[in-house]
Amino acid sequence: MNPAELRLLVASGPPREWLDPVRFISNPSTGRTGWSLATLGLDRFREVVFVSGPGLRQYGSVDGAHNVAVDTTEEMMNAVHDHLADQTLLIMSAAPADYTPAEPRDKKMKKVPGDPLTLTLKPTSDILKSIIPLADRYKQLYRVGFAAETNNVREYAARKLREKQLDFICANEVYKGQRGFGENENSLLVIDKSDDSMKLGPGDKEDLARELLNYLIQRIP
Numbered sequence: 001m002n003p004a005e006l007r008l009l010v011a012s013g014p015p016r017e018w019l020d021p022v023r024f025i026s027n028p029s030t031g032r033t034g035w036s037l038a039t040l041g042l043d044r045f046r047e048v049v050f051v052s053g054p055g056l057r058q059y060g061s062v063d064g065a066h067n068v069a070v071d072t073t074e075e076m077m078n079a080v081h082d083h084l085a086d087q088t089l090l091i092m093s094a095a096p097a098d099y100t101p102a103e104p105r106d107k108k109m110k111k112v113p114g115d116p117l118t119l120t121l122k123p124t125s126d127i128l129k130s131i132i133p134l135a136d137r138y139k140q141l142y143r144v145g146f147a148a149e150t151n152n153v154r155e156y157a158a159r160k161l162r163e164k165q166l167d168f169i170c171a172n173e174v175y176k177g178q179r180g181f182g183e184n185e186n187s188l189l190v191i192d193k194s195d196d197s198m199k200l201g202p203g204d205k206e207d208l209a210r211e212l213l214n215y216l217i218q219r220i221p
């Protein structure tokens with residue numbers, strides 16, 4: 001496939017799940033990988049759509065792309081659905097929340113001194129799984145996910161590829177003695193539907209994004 005005939009749709013960054021008007025649950029994803037993919041994609045794809053949750057400000061939008069800012073996982077899912085189309089490469093590099101407060105408050109919660117606080121969370125929608133029943137509507141919609149794992153990297157990633165019906169999954173190991181999503185040199189293991197894999201890197205997130213785009217462009221039929 002000539003990438004100039006394809007659209008690139010990237011979802012990036014960490015959505016927020018609000019407990020009350022001043023508190024939310026989120027994660028330390030910066031959005032740098034998604035931002036790098038979308039930026040590098042500008043020269044290569046027909047159009048780039050960048051759906052971004054609130055990560056670091058410098059990775060929140062891409063000059064030259066169609067930028068869609070979202071706040072919650074549900075908003076991110078709706079934005080991804082709105083921008084699905086024929087001949088699209090979707091890369092879900094975002095770190096959506098798996099759970100959201102079951103009963104968010106519309107007024108600031110007050111503390112009860114000395115008492116513990118128990119939060120009840122309910123599952124969010126899985127964005128990639130939500131696309132499975134829609135995928136047949138589109139010609140040449142390719143789906144790529146990420147899997148950040150602390151252990152059993154290949155096994156867990158391969159399971160996500162199957163369960164989310166992806167064309168490729170990019171697995172990386174995180175938390176090697178640190179918190180976060182691997183801010184240092186890292187490598188990616190890209191697994192396809194036939195369980196063939198390719199190791200990319202090591203490199204920083206921008207190097208890996210470049211290698212990943214090159215690999216996907218060469219592999220997409």
Ligand code: CTP
Nearest residue numbers: 092093094096097125126127128145146147148
């Ligand atoms: N993902 C998604 N919707 C969610 C959660 C994750 O589409 N609600 C996507 C991520 O963007 C990523 C892939 O699914 O591309 C795997 O995400 P990850 O957080 O590694 O795995 P989960 O499916 O959330 O499973 P677990 O947290 O149990 O490892």
